[in-house]
Amino acid sequence: MAAYAANRAPTSTRRSTVLMGDPILTSKITAPDVPAWAVQRPRITGRIAEGTRWCPLTVVTGPAGAGKTMAVAMWAAAEADRVAWVCLDEFDNRPGAFWSYVVAALRRSGIAVPKTLQAIPQEPAGVDGFLLGLTALLAAQDLPLTLVLDDLHLLTEPGTLKGLDFMLRNAGSGLRVVVTSRMDPLLPLHRYRVAGQLTEIRADDLAFSAAEASLLLAQHGSTLTADSLESLTQRTEGWAAGLRLAAMSLGAHPDPGQFIKELLTEDSALICYLVDEVLNVQPPEVREVLLSTSILEHVSADGAVELTGDGHAAGVLASLARTNAFVQPLAPGWYRYHNLFAEMLRLKLRLEHPERVAVLHQRAARWHQRDGRLADAVRHAAKAADWPLAAAMVVDELAIGELAERGAGHPLAAEFAAMPADRAWAEPAPYLV
Ligand SMILES: Nc1ncnc2c1ncn2[C@@H]1O[C@H](COP(=O)(O)OP(=O)(O)OP(=O)(O)O)[C@@H](O)[C@H]1O
Ligand SMILES: [Mg+2]
Known part of the structure; x- marks a missing residue:
């Protein structure tokens, strides 16, 4: 922490500075302290250090609580070069607010941003004098500066993101940017990636061994x-x-x-964290898809539509997989939920809608049966305690097995075998009755 503390501005300038009429909150331009109990993770700080040495952009992505901020704070604490830190929130989507904080953070880390560069754009804008001036100033730095943008997923205003991209592309070796984000930030990552100018640290990397x-x-x-x-x-x-x-x-x-x-118990700290940080921030229709599909081991777009009866559920899942690392893509159209996240959803479903649990399992059973996954179908029927359904599925399956063995020579066998699964399930094999 020593090197980082040395970068701090004297107390007098740490009080609110006013730019463009907006007070600057010091807490938003201060790297969080690294607590004594934090576990040092050299494999991650090493990658951030390596990234900032060679790449203009280092992106640390992962779900809420994955350890993104802590990892970057640990790196910043050990970093000898200048680090400017901006902790973003949804109010920084106004370009004026965002750039005010960037300028304040740069000043705090020792960059002499001239007063004439205070003409911060108030409206979404293209490359203007302010941006050109700031970029030229950074490009002229002998020592590189690293700008950390914590929680960049909250920045969605296209003009501001474009301005950030412009600054990053044109400041050369004078500027490095490290971002943390719950999803891929809305920067043209592919361009940086293909040019070898991007370091990516993702949820899998952040996971504790x-x-x-x-x-x-x-x-x-x-x-x-x-x-x-x-x-x-x-x-x-x-x-x-x-x-x-x-x-x-x-x-x-x-x-x-x-x-x-x-x-995970009803009132555990873990449940409260997941509910507050991940579930309750979702709009009601997304929450509904998550709760309804939580009973599935692997969730597919089809399954989500089947269980919710909502044709939009497939799109909701695809969008969650892009924006929420607790929902992970498995194969095209298939997803899995993070273990604890799924457990929390099931617990919430049981608590909020106990009467729906069996109905959802029955729907899941029929969906699996229709798609020919008998073991899964029977498992869900059993979870619904719908023994007649479970038994009927097994009997139907035996009948079809018998059909394969006994009926191969029967004139209707080929026709029956070629039937779509849903008809074959519904109609008994003609020569087994
Ligand atoms: N290296 C570490 N040692 C000990 N605990 C850690 C470490 N990294 C993370 N944690 C624990 O995980 C919590 C979440 O970490 P952090 O705030 O870095 O997550 P995040 O990915 O930035 O989450 P968010 O998306 O909500 O900002 C911390 O408050 C801390 O309790
Ligand atoms: Mg964070």
């Missing part, structure tokens, strides 16, 4: 057996916030092994 999780637990005075540690890392999929919340509760728990088995 079992060894890192063990260090995190140790910081909270807990140790686990190798099996329990493995199970905790697997269930959380190395999700930083999940591990830390578990570590905080684990210390007080008399039976750590049991605690990990039960990790």
